[in-house]
Amino acid sequence: MPFEVVSGSQAAAIAVQRVGVDMVAAYPITPQTAIVETLANFDARGELGAEFVSVESEYSALACCNGAAAAGARVFTATASHGLAYMHEMIHWCSGARFPIVMVNVNRSIGAPWCLDPDQGDSLSQRDTGWMQIYCSGAQEVFDTILQAYRLSEELLLPCMVVFDGFYISHTYEAVDIPDKKQVERFIGPPTFPPQVVPGEPGNIHGIIPGEKQIQLIKLKYEAMMKAPALFEGINSNFEEVFGRRYSAVDAVTPRGAKTAILAAGATAETVRWSLPQLAGTGMIQLRMFRPFPAEQIRAILKKSEFERIVVIDRNCSVGAGGIFAQELKAALYGLEDRPAIYELSLAGGIDLTGEMLIEMVESIDQNVKSGYRWGDELL
Amino acid sequence: MKIEEMNRENEMLYSGHSACPGCGAALAVRFLTRALGPNLAIVLTASCWSIIAGVPPLTALKCPILHCPFPSAGSVGSGLRRGLNAKGKFDTTVVVLAGDGGTFDIGLQALSGAAQRNEDFIFVCYDNEAYMNTGMQTSSATPFGARTNTAPYPLFKEGQKKDIMQIMAAHSIPYAATATVAFPEDMEYKLKTAQKISGFRFIHILSPCPPGWGTESSETIELSRLAVSSGAFPLFEVRYGMDWKMTLPLEEKRTPLSEYLGIQKRFKDIDRDRLRVLQEEIDYEWEFLKDKVKRSEVLK
Ligand SMILES: Cc1ncc(C[n+]2csc(CCOP(=O)(O)OP(=O)(O)O)c2C)c(N)n1
Numbered sequence: 001m002p003f004e005v006v007s008g009s010q011a012a013a014i015a016v017q018r019v020g021v022d023m024v025a026a027y028p029i030t031p032q033t034a035i036v037e038t039l040a041n042f043d044a045r046g047e048l049g050a051e052f053v054s055v056e057s058e059y060s061a062l063a064c065c066n067g068a069a070a071a072g073a074r075v076f077t078a079t080a081s082h083g084l085a086y087m088h089e090m091i092h093w094c095s096g097a098r099f100p101i102v103m104v105n106v107n108r109s110i111g112a113p114w115c116l117d118p119d120q121g122d123s124l125s126q127r128d129t130g131w132m133q134i135y136c137s138g139a140q141e142v143f144d145t146i147l148q149a150y151r152l153s154e155e156l157l158l159p160c161m162v163v164f165d166g167f168y169i170s171h172t173y174e175a176v177d178i179p180d181k182k183q184v185e186r187f188i189g190p191p192t193f194p195p196q197v198v199p200g201e202p203g204n205i206h207g208i209i210p211g212e213k214q215i216q217l218i219k220l221k222y223e224a225m226m227k228a229p230a231l232f233e234g235i236n237s238n239f240e241e242v243f244g245r246r247y248s249a250v251d252a253v254t255p256r257g258a259k260t261a262i263l264a265a266g267a268t269a270e271t272v273r274w275s276l277p278q279l280a281g282t283g284m285i286q287l288r289m290f291r292p293f294p295a296e297q298i299r300a301i302l303k304k305s306e307f308e309r310i311v312v313i314d315r316n317c318s319v320g321a322g323g324i325f326a327q328e329l330k331a332a333l334y335g336l337e338d339r340p341a342i343y344e345l346s347l348a349g350g351i352d353l354t355g356e357m358l359i360e361m362v363e364s365i366d367q368n369v370k371s372g373y374r375w376g377d378e379l380l
Numbered sequence: 381m382k383i384e385e386m387n388r389e390n391e392m393l394y395s396g397h398s399a400c401p402g403c404g405a406a407l408a409v410r411f412l413t414r415a416l417g418p419n420l421a422i423v424l425t426a427s428c429w430s431i432i433a434g435v436p437p438l439t440a441l442k443c444p445i446l447h448c449p450f451p452s453a454g455s456v457g458s459g460l461r462r463g464l465n466a467k468g469k470f471d472t473t474v475v476v477l478a479g480d481g482g483t484f485d486i487g488l489q490a491l492s493g494a495a496q497r498n499e500d501f502i503f504v505c506y507d508n509e510a511y512m513n514t515g516m517q518t519s520s521a522t523p524f525g526a527r528t529n530t531a532p533y534p535l536f537k538e539g540q541k542k543d544i545m546q547i548m549a550a551h552s553i554p555y556a557a558t559a560t561v562a563f564p565e566d567m568e569y570k571l572k573t574a575q576k577i578s579g580f581r582f583i584h585i586l587s588p589c590p591p592g593w594g595t596e597s598s599e600t601i602e603l604s605r606l607a608v609s610s611g612a613f614p615l616f617e618v619r620y621g622m623d624w625k626m627t628l629p630l631e632e633k634r635t636p637l638s639e640y641l642g643i644q645k646r647f648k649d650i651d652r653d654r655l656r657v658l659q660e661e662i663d664y665e666w667e668f669l670k671d672k673v674k675r676s677e678v679l680k
């Protein structure tokens with residue numbers, strides 16, 4: 001298969017072109033811009049095969065996707081940071097409406113003050129909106145995950161956010177295996193989800209209902225989302241048959257005798273992976289799927305490993321509560337006997353992580369204290 | 381024309397909807413769907429009409445209604461049009477329906493974006509001159525001098541009603557027109573004209589609201605008529621922002637504004653000075669419109 005050296009942003013745009021969507025609506029924001037521009041270039045060359053709508057805001061980008069999805073069209077948008085925050089009302093609406101929309105979010109810190117670095121708080125603060133969220137650690141993964149996201153989304157009728165770090169992934173280049181359109185179409189096929197707006201058929205679509213009806217819809221949404229981890233495995237088996245690669249909702253490296261694990265998502269997980277040889281007695285857990293939170297999969301990994309403590313790297317901070325990955329992990333392990341101790345390393349603001357910082361963090365753990373919180377800038 | 385004389389074959393508003401008696405907005409949509417139906421899809425933003433539409437699975441209209449968040453109407457309409465096109469449903473007319481709040485205020489950005497891109501749908505604003513769904517608060521379509529629940533006595537709405545028609549005309553869209561419920565033939569002509577044109581079309585419908593304006597439900601048509609005859613709401617159409625035309629030429633001698641305002645409780649406390657300000661504003665708009673019409677004739 002043909003390898004091409006592309007950036008994470010280009011990988012995302014090419015994936016969308018290969019999938020074959022009906023409409024792209026987007027608005028530029030650093031560090032997402034290259035995705036929109038690459039798609040616009042496809043459009044200019046007549047190779048997008050979709051309507052490209054240059055809307056006047058991110059809010060409208062997602063609103064436009066809503067309208068098209070209501071007619072049964074396959075759509076795409078991408079944003080970052082302030083753009084994602086600006087969409088917030090529409091983000092909720094999409095999942096309530098059960099529109100299978102795929103959106104890329106390129107992580108970037110949210111102001112004030114202005115900051116471009118890859119804090120993951122933008123997407124993590126949308127965790128309760130009913131979207132699936134998958135975090136990618138490289139350009140190949142970005143490409144592959146977008147293909148898989150459409151399958152997941154259209155089968156479950158839930159929107160899916162494909163997330164990757166600004167600059168570390170969006171602006172760096174990698175050799176990516178890029179299959180041609182025919183091959184991708186064989187994996188995905190045309191959209192088959194039902195249109196909600198059917199001309200000629202009366203319908204009061206998403207009109208006002210009482211709370212007793214709303215809870216039933218929320219339950220259905222919840223049940224659909226809880227199917228995602230198993231479905232993701234199934235889709236990956238199929239993906240592997242076609243493309244020879246596969247991913248899991250959670251990955252782990254569990255060296256024999258390793259008592260410490262480092263948990264991370266996105267590009268940070270890649271840094272951890274490359275640093276493991278310098279960290280004796282340490283393994284890792286890569287969180288790929290964040291919504292739904294793969295609690296069962298994490299528990300299964302812990303059961304099989306010898307991990308006694310987990311260092312959670314949180315490139316975000318829920319002020320007043322701590323890192324979001326750590327919170328979610330603690331909740332997922334609640335009630336488990338032999339729970340590992342959890343230590344948090346905050347990279348809030350999107351500061352760089354180095355191998356030295358990791359070593360320092362792991363070595364500084366006081367094993368008599370079962371928890372800890374360290375600010376990454378103090379390790380620099 | 382009497383209601384009984386109207387062609388009822390295409391009736392798309394079911395009886396039993398939950399609008400207040402005498403609701404101008406319900407009447408406007410009844411005329412609108414009858415003129416444009418049956419192959420119609422409506423995008424509906426948060427407004428009184430979100431309630432009038434009923435509780436699903438019940439519905440007030442014989443066509444799909446896609447509800448959308450308050451600021452999003454123009455963009456959801458853009459998406460629906462393109463989505464329907466992608467599915468080969470080119471013949472369906474897409475209508476975006478919004479109140480004055482969803483048009484003049486919170487929806488203005490998406491509306492402007494869609495108009496500027498010349499998206500292919502009809503945007504219909506039913507203007508009841510305040511946020512009625514939430515209980516009659518001031519919008520930028522509320523006329524100067526009116527009382528609302530965010531401008532309660534002794535306060536009153538300060539500042540003029542935003543001139544949405546000039547704003548839309550400035551977008552150079554293929555078609556924009558005003559209409560109101562007392563003139564159903566005029567409204568039908570404009571809707572049908574709009575339907576034959578492609579690109580962005582805007583219809584601004586003045587829709588009296590008995591509880592909001594403090595009037596009797598039997599006075600809706602009378603109010604609508606007085607709004608036109610006093611010059612407060614002239615009926616006209618604009619093509620490409622350049623070609624302005626009166627569709628119901630006004631008499632030079634307009635009915636006194638006090639007749640229109642006098643029956644509305646929201647203007648109960650209006651004093652002479654404020655009445656004069658409002659009259660001057662209307663006179664100015666009237667001259668401005670006449671001038672536009674004259675220039676358009678010269679251009680031809
Ligand atoms: C973002 C947002 N803010 C506020 C509201 C509450 N809200 C619903 S309808 C409405 C007023 C609608 O006014 P208008 O557009 O004039 O329509 P009308 O109710 O008068 O028919 C408001 C403020 C909302 N739904 N969404």
Ligand code: SF4
Pocket residue numbers: 398399400401402403404405406428432508512513588589590591592
């Ligand atoms: S409040 Fe006014 S606009 Fe709303 S339903 Fe009643 S009459 Fe109609």
Ligand SMILES: [Mg+2]
Pocket residue numbers: 479480481506507508509510511512519
């Ligand atoms: Mg209103």
